[in-house]
Amino acid sequence: MFKSFYFSLLLIFSINISTEPMDHMDHMKNHSAKMHGPIGLMGDHFHRKGESMVSIRYMEMHMNHNYLGTNKLFDQNILELPNPTGMPKNLSVVPQDMYMDMVMLGGMYAPSDYITLMGMIMLEQKSMDLRSYKPMMARDKVGDFSTRSSGLSSINMSLLFKILDRDGSKFHAQLGLQSSIGKNNLKDNVLTPMGTINEMILPYGMQLGDKSYTLLSALTYSKTFEIWKFGGQIKSRINVKNDQWNFGDSYETNLWVQRDLNQIAAWSLRLKFQDIESIKGNNQNINAPAQTANPLNYGGKILTSGIGLNIMLPKGSVGLEFYKPITQDLHGPQMGMNWGLQAGYHLSF
Ligand SMILES: [Cu+2]
DSSP: OOHHHHHHHHHHHHHHSSOOOHHHHHHHHTTTTGOOOOTTOOOOOOOOTEEEEEEEEEEEEEEEEEEEEEEEOOOHHHHHHHHTTTHHHSSOEEEEEEEHHHHEEEEEEEESSSSEEEEEEEEEEEEEEEEEEESTTOEEEEEEEEEEEEEEEEEEEEEEEEEEEEETTTEEEEEEEEEOOOOOOOOOEOOOTTTTEEEEEEOGSSHHHHHEEEEEEEEEEEEETTTEEEEEEEEEEEEEEEESEEOOOOEEEEEEEEEEEESEEEEEEEHHHHHHHHEEEEEEEOOOOOOGSTTTOEEEEEEEEEEEEEEEEESSSSEEEEEEEEEEEEEEEEEEEEEEEEEEEEEOO
């Protein structure tokens, strides 16, 4: 009798010591699928001392329809516009459709509770379908063609500084540098308005990089109320050094809300507002009777909505987010976004 009692005590005790210590339990309570923001958001969270994280994200964006400001343009409207790069007199090659695919590999490590290091490497593939028209007179269609580019695009490294982490409120700053390592002079075959096929330097938007350095800075705040989480982020990307030309500086504001669906899943809604400047500088060899050869036809103001889902797995977590623009006011003529999606996997250890 005494022996079995002693044995049960031992059993209970061993179960007790095998459960998690108290502060870890507290930590686990915060460990819900909304621990990470919507997957498309970068640098939304920091880590505690000694924590590491690796992530892989895939992004795809589809663009179609040309815009001038907020107005959609038909091909006929674009053919009437002047060609600022020389002959022929009017634009004669019109983008129809574009896909951008990106793979991002990321790593995070917190050497202290106050600083998290974050690095990322990006690979990109772009493909664009275009239609060539005769340069003069009836402006008949000459034909359709596609251009493509793929490879390494950029790497970046940031420091995240914790400002506040208390009672479900988190606030941190990001400061980083991005180096564009993708080529800025890739070529492909183009169907000219004269009906010939020429190998030409692709326009700015089809290049994988701009050989520039960009300063990244952001402030991110989030507040968790039980099953809800609200967050806001402002971010800027400012060019600090370029080679001939660079993609324009940009300013971005994100607002999001997340709600736990159950123990392992949370959905999110996000609003993203981007204000992107035109391309600075130019490459004299990029010259074609296409809107994309004009550095001024880049950037604009874009308001996008995103709906997402984060799910915790036995190891790591996955996120999915789908975007659709609400309004876009583009420096144009320029092709606008139709939809985008992002999927990713995070593993913390
Ligand atoms: Cu992380």
